[in-house]
Amino acid sequence: MNILEHLSPKLAQPENHYFRGDFASNPLSPDEMYEGFLAWISSRGMELYPAQDEAVLELAQGNNVILATPTGSGKSTVAVAAHYVGLATGQRSYYTAPIKALVSEKFFDLVAIFGAENVGMITGDSSINADAPIICCTAEILANVVLREGENADLCQVIMDEFHFYSDPQRGWAWQVPLLDLPQAQFLLMSATLGDTTRFEREMTELTGRTSTLVTNAERPIPLHFYYSNNTVQETVEELVSTRQTPVYIVHFSQLQAIDAAQGLMSVNIASKEDKERINELLADFRFMPGFGKTLQRLVKNGIGVHHAGMLPKYRRLVEQLAQAGLLKVICGTDTLGVGINVPIRTVLITALSKFDGERTRRLKAREFHQIAGRAGRAGFDTAGTVVVQAPEHDIENARLEAKAREKFAGDEKKMAQSLRGKKKKPPQGFVAWSEKTFDQLVEASPEPLTSSFGVSHSMLLNILQREGDPFTAARKFLENNHEPRIKQRQLMRKALGIYRELLAGGVVERLDEPDEYGARVRLTVDLQENFALNQPLSPFALASFSLLDTESETYALDAVSIIEATLEKPRQVLMMQEKKAKSEALAEFKAEGMDYNERMNELDKITYPKPLEDLLEQAFETYSSSAAWVREFELSPKSVVRDMYERAMGFGEYVQYYSLDRSEGILLRYLSDAYKALRQTVPVSALNDDLTDIIEWLGEVIRQTDSSLVDEWEKLAAGEDYQPKEETLEELVAEKAPSVTDNPRAFKVMVRNAMFRRVELFADERDKILGSMDEEYGWDADRWADAMDDYFDEYDDIYTDADARGPQLLSIDDDVTEHPGIWKVRQILSDPDDNHDWAFTAEIDLVASDAAGTPVVRMLSVGN
Template sequence: MAGTRLVTTPVTPPARPKLTVPTTDAGTPTGEDLYDAFTSWAESQGLQLYPAQQDAILELAAENHVIMATPTGSGKSMVALAAHFFGLARGQRSIYTAPIKALVSEKFFSLVEVFGAENVGMVTGDSAVNAEAPIICCTAEILANEALRDGTEANVGPVIMDEFHFYADPHRGWAWQVPLIELRAEPGRRSAAQFVLMSATLGDTTRFERSIAERTGRDVVTITSAVRPVPLSFEYSTTPLTEKLEELAAAQLAPVYVVHFSQREAAESATGLMSLNLLSKAERERLGERLATFRFSKGYGKTLSRLLKAGVGVHHAGMLPKYRRLVEQLSQEGLLKVISGTDTLGVGINVPIRTVLMTGLTKYDGERVRQLKAREFHQIAGRAGRAGFDTQGTVVVQAPEHIIENEAALRKARAKHGGDEAKVAQAMKSRAKKKPPEGFVSWSEKSFDKLITAEPEPMVSRMRVSYAMVLHLLQRPEDPILAMRRLITSSDETPARQAQLQRRALQILRELLAAGVLEKFDEPNEDGRTVDLKLDLQDDFALNQPLAPFAVAALELLDPESETYALDVISVIESILESPYQVTGAQVKKLKGEKVAELKAEGVDYTERMRILDELTHPQPLKELLEQQFEVYRTAAPWVADYELQPKSVVRDMIERAFTFVDAVNFYGISRSEGVLLRYLSDAYKALRQTVPQEKVTEELEDLTEWLGELIRQTDSSLLEEWERLAAADDPEKLAQLEAARDDVEPEPPARLSQNVRALTVMVRSAMFRRAELFAQEKEEALAGLEPEGSEFTTPDRWGEALDAFFDEYEDVYVDAKARSADLFRLDRSPAEKPGFWRAVQVLDDDQGNHDWAIHAWVDLAATDEEEAPVIRTSGVHEVGS
């Protein structure tokens, strides 16, 4: 049996060179040849490989598995690079996996620089580039699905599993365990897979060493390091946060990452730090120069601009990508002294941090508030002190707020009474002691000390069984029932949990048989199967949006002649996307606020009001139709039960309300989550482009899709630029140009909005219909609020006059789907009398159907480009021909 060994060596800071791949004229090189080639290349780059790296690379050259259980910043990326190099030299296909798409994408582009675009590919579930390349970067689920489909026949050599502590993630841990089980060796042979498991917080790895060696026939070597490349010092602070940060900055211990456990706390805390004196005059001037040309959007961008000029950054997932990248770049240049962010900094964030300051030792985990686990603490603390930047890192934990206030009061009393402890005691006795808030989960210096020395908790198995797993297993040439049983019994689950998983697998098989997806054989066939698929699954099954086939089927229910067809297609697509809960939650809050005022005005009593409010949800167009179709669809495709249909209206709501991005953020009060909204819009845009069959695309739907793309580009082009970078992956020269542009602090400004005639037309049409809606509701103040400076309709009285004139003749204005039709909207893009403007006319759908009144307006193109949103000035409300 293959054995296991433990190698413990000190480590030193790694370098981050730009690399090229050496070649050899001889046949397949030996392990010694490969090691010499790699180390020679490193020396030619002026790099020194350190002992832990040398040990790991030697073991990889000898074709052993390697577990890199070394601290953050200890050069694990260099070891992974060697694994890819060895695989490429041996003609093997190597895989890099990580838990998040952003990290996979970053690794893809860095490896392209190293090995060339032709040798590197990427698959993340919604993107696939050069998927047949010998080096593949992918999310863990992609590798797990391949392992399920191909088992021992998988074309896999070196497998680098980064952030391997995700093995214990409750939702995704199965994907980290499956490859370890399925990429095993056939009896009497050695597995082709060579694992490199990497994390700073693995804890005890004994069971991995034993099980991997037994399954693969290869030795497993664990590389650890008793010495961090950058040692840490620890401090428990009872000093108020602002004072502590000034103290750290004065002691040259900045940049400081202030860790919060919610985006709201991170944003609010940053705002309270603007008064700190963190920068010298020269630093302020340099920072001002760097920010002078950066394009801050309206909304949170203005707040962030003020923060950055004070040397304070903010970094969390709710921000726009361009802002997070700006904060990272300014931090790397040493221009930010404090970054206020969340505890997600431990994965894939390239920010040099000298000091990590935790505002507490508790977090809400989705179910309850609890103290941090040792692994969580070390993941956060480990970011302090970056190799190549610092010689030491500092970790500070703030005491609970009520403790800090009580300590401050004690210090004040001692200063006042000159050290007379009797008077101090009397003063403190007469003062009400600050108590913790209700429901507070306490921590203390003792908790802190315990976490510092605690080993990461053993990683718990998170195996699960799903329809997708069963269907993947059905694609390999062996009995899927035996394969599933072996997968479950080989997992790290307890016998009781294994029995539960086996029952779940049998239930899934029975449902697939009942649905006619599977057929059962009386005798095993030539592959040993007792059941087999009766239909062909698409090649990319479960890699792209899993409910996309349902969406395509649901589109058949829509009437292309309907006035709302294009919007209904968008609603179908939105129903298969993951909900942006910060946005849908804000929609509910807004609806409740409007509803409660309405109910109070109607005199509804409190109990009934609360009942009605509890039943309110976010807008869900086509909900009943889609849910009925979903139930029908799943009878023939039971695996969709793994996923949840989520009807919602975010894109559609923005269209119907004629919202710009900033309008939506302000209306729903989600400035701290604008990045969440943008990612959702980007996902919707890609899904519309990728999912809707061409024969289902109407001109209006194409217009709306173009509008959505332009909205994203005008807000933050980085998400769509990612597509361009992927598309350029097979063109090294173009890719180099895009990468160089991406490294600038100031991103390329998007094209002028007026240049995208199609998207601007949609925006103008939506804005004009919004005026018609408010006109029908007789909301003159809201109408006046839409008008830009210089319009004659900026006063409610002016709109009131127009309303009186219209309603003297008609009783009502309709604003249904028919009223929104293109027949009642007119646009002249080249009016002879006013160059540089468009003339827009929204005909009002009166109750008699005469259509002889309209809202007339001018679209100022120059102002539109400056504002990055349509600037529309109403010129009159009168009969169409007058």
């Protein structure tokens, strides 16, 4: 039964789906809401836990609730009750979470419960049904609504999931803002690791006038058993598998460790024969890409998963779905799984009690430990969950050496000490020690109190300046009532005053001679896009910068791409590998030139990743920011990823292989997706030419063929289509097919052009082995390519690979499929020093094979004149 039928059978009919006004004038009583929700719970064959029942009753009575119950105790059900109360009283409710993946997951859940017409989702770059009475969004979206509208915002129920992000140094401000200026709200704060909540209870009551209730229960519905292991990880896993304490999630604090550990378990018999057969059957048509994709394919076929942020989204979804189907017994991943992702886990195996946090290696905090441990135990499946913590590897090895020596020397301490001298394994450099005592302390420890991470920025003040009323009064409220100590508040006030003066000097804000109708004495002189600080805030700068380019230049299209790339967030792992590659190649050149060591090191220090147009853009940014002061808080970062991939004539897989980005495929793809969206959204029609349009089409198709989930939904939303996403099943996921690459002829021709020119570049560099690896299947092995190179370089000293060399005048594509069904004929002419143009590569492009591969399948026919 749909939950709305427990509000009113009449109003639950489809034609009456938007009924906020009806209930606003005639709301249900607290008893009616409580009884109606219990009836819905009963209709699902469920029964509320005591803590859930208490929280639902408090919500129905209009009170604020802090739900500090363990993971697995049904906080999501209480959140549903909060939305239910909003609908029953004709009010709008907001669900917020720290990451888009969790927002999306809850969106699907709420659609299934309340109906698609009543639930919307807003993220930084798209929105679905944004006028719905139930909205799912990230915390930053809600914070911007509060800054702009405050007590006039059309909302009441505010559900803040994973509320411990309040302490996050970068994002904590967004979790605090709603608590400072939403007097009309009814709050539900949820987390398993909140610590002392006294301040939140007091201040929510002072703000809203509602009673604020802490609902906590130390008893988990699925109790946890904790163990400290002095065995190796492999031995521990073998025991957990043999005793059927699976699925096991093995937590590492780096992606490399997770992948290495997964591969190390291949010798263990993890999955049953039946499970392996089922996995093989499901994955028969699933497209695994070269590199990490092939590694993951081998792992999952043996019942082992990998899960971390650097993976392609389709790979992470596959692992999650296979785990939910009970087909993966072991998953090796990072601690990021702790943030609400729906993967069923019975046992959590933690490989370390220390982690590198970006600045230093430190021991885990109690909050971090309990967040990770809380993933163990599946409601409805397990009667208990298991948490195992591994002793340090060197401690395990040393303990075994001591045991052997003790046995050998029958307790003779002197001989034992002599035999162990120099044999004991030392901890790795920078190691932060932990022990069983550390483990015991963490198990018993309560989460640390949440600490405020409030801050002031240009975008915050600009949002406040957009609201009706006196912005100074609103700003003072945030600056004086935030949860920072008084000394920090004074610092924030001084910073806010400095930002205001910048905005005033830049003409972004102007003083009024007389107060306006709302009493305000200042006003904005610019129109800002909604959520401008969330979705490429430097896009207006990019738009202004196109005028700096020469549209007649042969590099215009790529320079336009570089402007867009400079406004995007840095994909740090990609840039790091670009720099590493550049330094490695330069070092080889320096050594070949006989450069001495000190000079080599000095020159290497100057080398970084490519930064096209750096000087031009930095000068332009300085000028632009003088009249748009708020952009200074965002980093302009010239870089070349899209441009580099295009100039190297590489596809996604080739680029990953070239820079050794196997562990960062997902990061690279997200960056390419952001670049594609920014190019589509920011570049005006007047700035487009054929070359730039080709690049944009090519980029979109590269992304789509790699993992279509990142662009398809966004494109439909951007086009204004009536699009309602749905949650996919495992069968739908593995059967998912990328669109035929040949369906987009313009993008496919760019891919063909790149594939041919890639061969030209390799030929020019005499990389016969790489060419052989590409074309050996069709009779062109490394030796045949080497022979062709010998013939060419006997005749010419060089091959040009500049812009003219890859121009359309040296490439012909015969796509007359009536004459050659399913085959394109391609001729790539080489640019020789004498401009004779008498050498060429001739090839066929198999369209059917290309659709299957998602990239042009090139069959070399000849190289010569």
